[in-house]
Amino acid sequence: MNRLLFGDNLKWLRDRNIFPDASVDLVYLDPPFNSNANYNVLFKEASGEASQAQFHAFTDTWEWTADVDATYAEFVDNCPNAGVVELIGALKKFLKTSPMMAYLAMMAPRLVELHRILKPTGSLYLHCDPTASHYLRLVLDSVFGVKNFRNEIIWKRTSAHSDPKRWGRVHDVLLLYATAEPYWNPVYQAYDEQYIQDKYRHTDSRGTYRLDNLTAAGTTAGDSCKPEGDGRRTHHVGIAHQTDGQGIGGSRSLQDEALSEGIPEDSNPHH
């Protein structure tokens, strides 16, 4: 059933008629990131040209107002999870009434409700970026339990580029948490042959690979990160990408592990 619920999501999430306990299989949330920016929707002219017409979509700047203070107090008084209350109180001691704390005070009650409505087989993906991912991970640890953290997925959004006075900001973060026994649906799909031919144009004794620009100065310990003088991404069908370049490296054993866990032989034509 497709259903659109319009308005503040906390109001809906707290409605137990709409969202009973343990009623949802999968949550993916792409909330504000605390990016300290306002977002507008831009329209295009019929010609495809950018138009002057636009409207304000949402604000991603946070402030500790009287409203936030009241909502925070209400949450701390009524939250059934003592660990969450302790964690959020500790964060408040450190962050005080900063914009980051105002942001987390908005997120925490929603994450508690999302945990409530997830089935024991359910999973939750929280899409954020490095601005607040470290705090959100703490909050999620307190909501789901430390042992229910599953993955931190790094989404490389753009190629390497230079931002003034800092390293390029090129990635978002997706945090995966599960409840008791998450259902895991393996998704393996062979690359299109043409794509492999076009992109993975190099071969050595370890298989087919492509050159990439995920390189940085310096090395780390371990075989997978030994500098080889080029940035390379190993082709393993639909399992993992490995960069064996200078600095950023994936683990080859990850791929070996994935292979030993039943990747069909025929989905991996380069082995």
Ligand SMILES: C[S@@+](CC[C@H](N)C(=O)[O-])C[C@H]1O[C@@H](n2cnc3c(N)ncnc32)[C@H](O)[C@@H]1O
């Ligand atoms: C990072 S954007 C994600 C937008 C969407 N995923 C997309 O790709 O177009 C965050 C969205 O959360 C919405 N939002 C912020 N606070 C909300 C709330 N309390 N209840 C429901 N939606 C909210 C904003 O309006 C905004 O559209």
